[in-house]
Amino acid sequence: MSAVMVTRKVTRKWEKLPGKNTFCCDGRVMMARQKGVFYLTLFLILGTCSLFFAFECPYLAVHLSPAIPVFAILLFLFVIAMLLRTSFSDPGVLPRALPDEATFIEMEIEAANGNVPTGQRPPPRIRNVQINGQIVKLKYCYTCKIFRPPRASHCSICDNCVDRFDHHCPWVGNCVGKRNYRYFYLFTLSLSLLTIYIFTFDIVHVVLRSVDSGFVLVCFFTLWSVVGLTGFHTYLISLNQTTNEDIKGSWSGKNRVQNPYSHRNFGKNCCEVLCGPVYPSVLNQRELLQEEAAGPAAPAAPETSAGAGGPESSTTKTTAPLIPNEHTPEDARPSIAAPPARSSSPGEEKPPAPQDPASSSSSSSPSRETDPAQAKEKTQ
Ligand SMILES: [Zn+2]
Numbered sequence: 063m064s065a066v067m068v069t070r071k072v073t074r075k076w077e078k079l080p081g082k083n084t085f086c087c088d089g090r091v092m093m094a095r096q097k098g099v100f101y102l103t104l105f106l107i108l109g110t111c112s113l114f115f116a117f118e119c120p121y122l123a124v125h126l127s128p129a130i131p132v133f134a135i136l137l138f139l140f141v142i143a144m145l146l147r148t149s150f151s152d153p154g155v156l157p158r159a160l161p162d163e164a165t166f167i168e169m170e171i172e173a174a175n176g177n178v179p180t181g182q183r184p185p186p187r188i189r190n191v192q193i194n195g196q197i198v199k200l201k202y203c204y205t206c207k208i209f210r211p212p213r214a215s216h217c218s219i220c221d222n223c224v225d226r227f228d229h230h231c232p233w234v235g236n237c238v239g240k241r242n243y244r245y246f247y248l249f250t251l252s253l254s255l256l257t258i259y260i261f262t263f264d265i266v267h268v269v270l271r272s273v274d275s276g277f278v279l280v281c282f283f284t285l286w287s288v289v290g291l292t293g294f295h296t297y298l299i300s301l302n303q304t305t306n307e308d309i310k311g312s313w314s315g316k317n318r319v320q321n322p323y324s325h326r327n328f329g330k331n332c333c334e335v336l337c338g339p340v341y342p343s344v345l346n347q348r349e350l351l352q353e354e355a356a357g358p359a360a361p362a363a364p365e366t367s368a369g370a371g372g373p374e375s376s377t378t379k380t381t382a383p384l385i386p387n388e389h390t391p392e393d394a395r396p397s398i399a400a401p402p403a404r405s406s407s408p409g410e411e412k413p414p415a416p417q418d419p420a421s422s423s424s425s426s427s428p429s430r431e432t433d434p435a436q437a438k439e440k441t442q
């Protein structure tokens with residue numbers, strides 16, 4: 063009858079990705095959506111250094127040594143390079159499960175848990191794995207529909223699971239994770255050195271010329287905050303620990319779980335974090351996709367709207383297949399009895415709310431196995 067024209071449109075993967083990241087330069091640059099604080103960081107660094115180069119360096123180069131501005135320029139370029147490398151790269155985002163994979167995982171969980179009477183809370187979706195002799199819990203991400211790898215967490219700002227999630231840093235406008243942590247650390251370290259350098263030569267300049275400078279005061283306050291941050295991350299690196307784990311107390315004594323990633327050696331931990339292999343991007347955001355569209359005005363693929371819908375739309379979809387539970391599997395029992403670690407960090411996303419919390423709390427029928435939250439409260 064009527065001829066249907068099939069057009070083949072070539073797009074890149076980043077154009078279809080859900081989550082709240084923004085991309086530019088055809089997917090080569092990846093950042094969080096809110097970039098205001100990142101521009102402030104750039105402005106502060108460029109402004110401070112410009113004042114130093116314009117008003118102090120000419121005098122210092124003539125009366126002390128021409129090496130002073132040269133070294134400052136090299137340090138400044140290194141700081142900017144590390145900042146841009148941290149801000150523009152994939153921090154280690156884990157791709158969400160494809161619809162078929164998500165269905166399979168849901169079926170697997172359902173089969174493991176059996177049926178739960180309506181109105182009762184399903185057990186938490188947790189899997190236990192053993193790492194270096196320690197039991198580590200893998201939590202299910204209701205947005206990405208995957209069991210997160212160890213140390214991964216869901217950033218609520220970028221709306222993605224990030225491997226070895228450290229924290230979301232608005233100053234660099236990106237998550238800090240497995241793929242950009244070392245650059246973030248080198249950025250803070252080099253910025254500390256640059257601030258100390260400028261502060262020192264500013265004092266020298268003031269003393270030599272016997273002039274007042276408000277610049278010294280600004281540098282002094284910047285110095286403590288930047289050096290303090292570098293010191294904190296040096297401490298974390300020495301323990302092979304992330305900021306997220308430190309805030310949550312993942313490896314503190316109360317959980318009876320020692321950090322399975324620590325070598326108990328400062329040098330080895332530093333080597334692993336700073337000199338270990340550079341991991342390729344699992345997200346692979348520049349991968350080519352081909353999609354066939356029938357007709358002259360074919361609508362966009364439905365995945366695009368899911369990405370633009372944000373976390374609400376994707377989270378509400380997951381509330382439907384809540385796991386029924388009749389008897390808890392053996393491997394899940396210790397996980398349910400142990401209170402799940404609560405996080406105050408922005409990275410932790412929350413599972414969907416129980417369907418009827420009021421009725422389950424008023425009812426006397428639920429056993430301790432069918433309501434882990436109540437069991438947790440009783441044990442505390
Ligand atoms: Zn996630």
Ligand SMILES: [Zn+2]
Pocket residue numbers: 094217218219220221229230231236237238
């Ligand atoms: Zn983030």
